[in-house]
Amino acid sequence: xxxxxxxxxxxxxxxxxxxxxxxxxxxxxxxxxxxxxxxxxxxxxxxxxxxxxxxxxxxxxx
Ligand code: SF4
Numbered sequence: 191x192x193x194x195x196x197x198x199x200x201x202x203x204x205x206x207x208x209x210x211x212x213x214x215x216x217x218x219x220x221x222x223x224x225x226x227x228x229x230x231x232x233x234x235x236x237x238x239x240x241x242x243x244x245x246x247x248x249x250x251x252x
Pocket of ligand 1 (some may be wrong): 223
């Protein structure tokens with residue numbers, strides 16, 4: 191089952207992924223997106239968040 195991963199070095203904290211998939215991503219205290227629940231949203235919603243990330247910081251990991 192693939193799970194989404196955020197590369198903290200690439201994330202700019204633009205919050206787009208949080209807006210699209212709020213049950214999966216959250217900004218941490220440093221303003222960087224973290225995965226709070228890898229199955230928090232439907233896979234196609236998470237995919238939309240991945241596709242929308244301006245810095246391509248999110249990817250699927252096994
Ligand atoms: S969309 Fe990308 S850059 Fe923006 S907060 Fe999410 S992971 Fe970070």
